[in-house]
Amino acid sequence: MKNSSALVIVDLQNDFCPGGALPIPEGDGIVPVVKRYLDLFMAAGVPVFFTRDWHPARTVHFKEFGGLWPPHCIQETEGARFHPGLKIPADAVIITKGESPEGDSYSGFDGHDAVGLDFEDSLKGRGITHIYIGGLATDYCVKATALDGLGRGFKVTVLLDAIRGVDANPGDSETALEDMMAKGADTSTVDEIEFA
Numbered sequence: 001m002k003n004s005s006a007l008v009i010v011d012l013q014n015d016f017c018p019g020g021a022l023p024i025p026e027g028d029g030i031v032p033v034v035k036r037y038l039d040l041f042m043a044a045g046v047p048v049f050f051t052r053d054w055h056p057a058r059t060v061h062f063k064e065f066g067g068l069w070p071p072h073c074i075q076e077t078e079g080a081r082f083h084p085g086l087k088i089p090a091d092a093v094i095i096t097k098g099e100s101p102e103g104d105s106y107s108g109f110d111g112h113d114a115v116g117l118d119f120e121d122s123l124k125g126r127g128i129t130h131i132y133i134g135g136l137a138t139d140y141c142v143k144a145t146a147l148d149g150l151g152r153g154f155k156v157t158v159l160l161d162a163i164r165g166v167d168a169n170p171g172d173s174e175t176a177l178e179d180m181m182a183k184g185a186d187t188s189t190v191d192e193i194e195f196a
């Protein structure tokens, strides 16, 4: 079974961590446990994907152009880099999303890999049917990616100890999690993880 699984770490980038342009409370707090997941999954030979938010300087995603957010994760900037505490494995697949000036693209399924293959095809091409999702933020990109995955027929496990939320309104992350579970997502923590 484990050869039909993948680990998907969503948007663990500098701008979403304390000191960044759109800091998520304790966003960097997941780095140690994400490293444990990476070690576990890589030791089991399970493919690892990292999504990244990758915006142009001008996009309707940003407040000044009609969106919700301060400018963040602008292509090629320090803020768009992955958290420096992560060692991105050489064979990890990077999924880039958010490049359109005309949308939000919260979901990893809006993204594509280095050769332009979209995320879904990149997963399916590797025979992956089950994705384990961690990263930032619970109430935006983690949720959107999980729901899109479920909608496309993937089995989805949300890694409870490897996510953090924006919580613009208190409870948003809890609601997001309930939403994901109601639509069929399972949950796990690193101590109880099974590749099944």
Ligand code: VGL
Pocket: 011, 053, 069, 106, 136, 137, 138, 139, 140, 141, 142
């Ligand atoms: C995200 C807000 C804006 C996320 C991205 O990665 O969850 N949130 N852009």
Ligand code: ZN
Pocket: 053, 055, 061, 069, 072, 073, 098
């Ligand atoms: Zn964004």
